[in-house]
Amino acid sequence: MAWLILAGAIIAEITATTALKLSDGFTHKGWSLAVVAGYAAAFALLGWALKLQMEVGTAYAVWSGAGTAVIAAIGVLFLGETFSLTKIAGIALIIGGVVVLNLAGGTH
Numbered sequence: 001m002a003w004l005i006l007a008g009a010i011i012a013e014i015t016a017t018t019a020l021k022l023s024d025g026f027t028h029k030g031w032s033l034a035v036v037a038g039y040a041a042a043f044a045l046l047g048w049a050l051k052l053q054m055e056v057g058t059a060y061a062v063w064s065g066a067g068t069a070v071i072a073a074i075g076v077l078f079l080g081e082t083f084s085l086t087k088i089a090g091i092a093l094i095i096g097g098v099v100v101l102n103l104a105g106g107t108h
Helices: 002-022 029-051 056-078 085-103
Strands: none
Touching: 002 029, 002 056, 029 056, 056 085
């Protein structure tokens, strides 16, 4: 159950971060509200996953790593950002770190 809640936290964080870009410095009211709601939901769900005894290091690594990788892809696919071998290597290292933390044990 903790992993499903963490997945919800990741989706909320990705939504909020995408809305942050679209808010154009908080000048667009609707996107700005989506930022606040998304981050509030992300932190609430992350806290709930931790309450269910998920280890904080693993939860945060998965939450931030997945968010980083997906946001990088959204930036390239939908927001006109550039992609390079350096960025790909960085994302691969993030994913590798998350995998190593999970192999070390993720829940009690």
